[in-house]
Amino acid sequence: MTGFLLAAAGFVLAMVALGLVRILRGPGNADRLMAAQLMGTGGIATLLLLGAATDVPATRDAALTLALLAIFATVAFVKGIPAADDPDRTQESE
Amino acid sequence: MSLVLDVFSIAAICAGAFFFLAGTAGLLRFPDALTRLHALTKADNLGLGLVVLGLLPRAGGVLPALKLIAIWLLVLLASAIVSQLIGRAARRESRLQ
Amino acid sequence: MTSVTLFGLLGALLVGLGLFGLLVHPHPLRKILSFNLLGGGVFLFFGVVARRGAGAGLGGDPVPQALVITGLVVAFAATALAVVLLLRLFQESGSATLRTDAPAGKDAGGAADH
């Protein structure tokens, strides 16, 4: 079972790491944020699986911390999008 | 009994991992921001949810299990609202292009 | 290769990468970012030293781990101060360049002729 949990942790981590290619390709900042959001959720899942595999209950607290800070960071990033656009685009006019 | 629980864990975690696979595939392959967002929320809600479900029997008590569920609920709440915000930002960006 | 060696080499590489970024990136904000990257490598090195000292029922030597926690907080405080200094420089001079020969007191936002 330990081997299975470790393998599952590795698989989830590999999947979200692949998703990071979206940060490279963009094209928009919204796409980059989605990849970061997926990485956050995947990171939480990986932490929980790792913790179960190695029997370290404290990883659940690390996952809790990560979940709360990920929400905070994502909200801050979404709010930063209009101002942090490509410099060659015009400012939003709404 | 423990065999049944192990099988349950393995099945749920495999299903969760599948949704992470699907979410990543969607994020990479879907044509525009809003469809990608659709794929992402599946990984967020179902992927993590199924992984948490699979880990519940191994949590070693009611309180740790409740903590796992609380983490999932937090991510669920955040994902519901953040994906709205990301969707709005994506629409704004596509209009600027 | 053990995980200690693996992560130790990773820490060394991260320090090198961060140092390179710190030296070649002209924009001060990218320098601050590189410096934080470098810091991650240094902390990782401490973590590896702590992991080698596992014993007495602990997964690692708690003294270097406590130092890293202190270091993380101080690094954040230093980063916050550096960022505010940079923003103030931009507010005063209208540009964020660190060049000493940059034309001082130009009109705000007009540093396009560099």
Place this chain on the structure above:
Amino acid sequence: MSWTLALEAGLAALVLGVAVWTLSVRQTFAAVVAFVVYGLALTLVWVRLSALDVALTEAAIGSGLTGVLLLGAAARLRATEADAVAERPGAGVRAAAAALAALVALALAAALLYLPEPAHTLAPAAMAELPATGMRNAVTGVLMAYRAADTLLEKVVVLISLIGVWSLAQDKLWGGRPGLLHHADPDGALAFLARRLPPVGIVAGIYIAWLGADQPGGAFPGGTIIAAMWLLAMMAGVTDAPPISRRWLRLVLVAGPAVFLAVGFSGFFTAGAFLAYPVAYAKALIVVIEVGMVLTIAATLGLLMAGPPERSDKP
């Protein structure tokens, strides 16, 4: 190759890839997103190194808070990015920098491979003395007892950097409210989150801080979570940053170091040395210090993020 090593090699490759990308990507916004992922991956590395306390702190401060801080600066300095490209150093300088960086990395790697065997460790010494502190988490024991002077000075350093940030305000705005005004989100999704999440988050922060005595956790990650919830409410326009001239704010900011110092000086009378705890009350005193610290850390980190005063207090 075992599962564990494969996983760790993959993790190391991820950290390295994200680091290279943070340095090489053109847009600062993308670089900051990558830096947050870097911190997240490092959190997993800390778990693999059995340093759960560090993992918690890294997840909270190293990744989340620093990333958001840099993002705010990137948004404000966007106009200067294009100019900086023109200042890129020439090939000669870049080659020299690469050579120097490679040399430093090689020296560090060599130092790693020649570390003494068996490794020096203070773990047995820390564990032997731990029962006297009443703590069960060795890292908290080290932070609060054997290296208490470090922790005290660190509090002071963070406070001084906040004074430094404030002193960069324009003279006429001194005493005003930090940062720009965030308008309330009219459609309400963000405001909804900012009303529902912070009560849960603050409880979680206190819980993480409370855990610190016996398990991984402590005042740093706990205080950071509370600061993040405060900042979330500010970003959504649900609450506003307080003017820095408020007396209660100043009291909260010095509460942590003041309690720490008071307990430290009382050590002269009760245990015969500065920052020494009488054994019978060690745990109680450490808990008192930690309560003050959580409060101060949350307020200080939140205000460091908010920046210098930019709006006058007078309407």
